[in-house]
Amino acid sequence: MKKIKRLTSLLLAIVLVFGMTACTSDTGASSTGGGDTPPASTGSGELIKVGVVNNPPSESGYREANVKDMEAVFSKDNGYELKTFYSIKNDEQLQAAQGFITDGVDYLLISAAETTGWDEVLKKAQEAGIKVYLFDRMIDVDESLYEAAVVSDMAKEGETAVNWLLSQNLDTYNVIHIQGAMGSDAQIGRTGALDAQFASGKMNKVVQQTATWDEAEAKKIVETVINSGEDFNVIYAENDGMAKGAVAALDEHGITHGVDGKVIVMGFDCNKWALRELLAKSWNYDGQCSPFQAGVISDFIKSGSAPSSKVIYNEEKGFDAKTLTQEDIDTYGLGE
């Protein structure tokens, strides 16, 4: 009995330590990583102080690439002194922004956890002469309070994908549409363009279901359609993971997919592993959701000119399995 107690308490201690290191590693981002297009070095002179308030890299593969890109672009070599803070909590982010203002940064870059509550902090920044750029996410404030917001145009991502699909000139389009978490920006944007096609009758909706970004759920949805015997030739999944789940169902039921296959497979986000599926011709299309806003913002800072518009859409591509190269994967792929 005593032995067991001693053993279990030792176990407990180990697990606690284990857990703690796990939690701390959440906030510490690695500083290596490939940036998009690092701007030319300014060489000597004073460093430009930049404070970045962002969500933690643990949030997603997207965020991880985003954080790495920020750290690569706003490096000392490029003439910047970078301060970062990562949290998913809005009030913690607000405090950190407050702190950056007190520290006297030149530029404040924000990807907010929530759209509200930023008024006061941004006013303080303006009073202190600090220029504010928003990236990835918008904030509910008067647009005079920030220089510009560099964001993804999710609706355009959907349009690019649907236009690509139309350019395939299929005789009929019987589409299984697997949606992301309902109400999320990505879902609304990527659904819009396809919904328009369903409404116009150009494409047939075999099924339209949300799998809430869950791969296994996507597989179930496709499996149910296969079992029902309904015909389909396109799978439009709103992220890579769900496309992979869908493909697993196709494989199990002996339905060919990809280039020269029966079913066209489309995904989003451009994870490296997904692009490799494209390269292997097992999928057909992957739409980019670019986390690389740092280069765009850095260009504005370096040129000193104010952006022409308050909302600047990050340029995003769509990749076709027929034309994708290994180079594209290395440049645009997220994760490993």
Next chain:
Amino acid sequence: MKDNTKKSFDIKSIFRGGLGQLTIPIIAIALLVIFNLIRDPSFFSIGFSSNNEGNTVLEGNLISIINSASELAVLAIGMTLVTAACGGQDISVGAAAAIAGSAFVKVLKSGSEIGAGTVIAAFILACVVAMIFGAFNGTLVAVFKIQPMIATLILYTCGRSIAYWINGGATPTVSSPIITAIGSFIPGIPVPTPVIIVIVMIVLFKLLFRFTSLELLTQSVGINGSAARLNGINTTFIKLLSFIFLGICVAVAGCIGVSRLGLINHETLLLDIEMDAILAVAIGGNNLGGGRFKISGSILGAYIIQMLTITLYAMKVPSTDVKAYKAIVIVILVVIGSPVVKQKFNRFMTQLQMKKNQTAVKEGGKA
């Protein structure tokens, strides 16, 4: 006339406890089957097809249901044990499965090639990791006497972060014929591998109960802990053990989940499965306050939940609404299975029986 009385006797015996605990889940399955047959007579048709690896495999809705319920069924086994011994539930199984799955993938990716040895080593490590976390939960519950739901809330909260840390922040993918075989079909065997794994797990636990007194000990600890202790049973150990067994189930479920897709996503792997696992235990007629239990009930519960989901999908119910419909059915099942309703029902049945006896006696007297 004779036939009639015979029939009513049979039905009553089912209600009365010929099957006891399993009455409700079996009726629920029967209703779902009938509903589906009316809706679409071909719903349960099973056929053979050839998958993209060229193997002949079974396919059909029934196969999909049994196959996709595998993780849930395995977890339901462990959850039943924990429920019986501790009178509470582990809400961290989904997060723990993400950790186990991450450990599994980590080992798989450590070598250049994925051979059978690597897979076995990876599975063993996943089991060890899940058992350690199970022991952590178990220690909090058994030694520190913390409410199971609160104790496991800790791992529920930080588990997926730990999985993230193991994965190094990405969603690593693994592709290997062996992993595909575990997640879908072994060449030459038309039954999905996860289903085979569930059967193996059930057999293992049945053997465990057959050759040890674990079942009896667990029940006595669950029914009355102090009485069990006074009788010389190490209640702390039994409770801890139930969590460690659940750990093994968690590892198995996590590895199946990863193998199905060849991908580990710490955010979505077996998301919200803890609630389904607890529901499976409840639908299976097990007392959530601990004590007597039937593993078979929980497994039936797991298949009911999955059949419900697939039915709703097949009816093209928007998946945003699926959870609401599921909730309605489950509320009905749980209420019917609740002690209050059962008691009322039993009283009603005995009254009916008594009336019948009385009339029989009267008739007998007249004759």
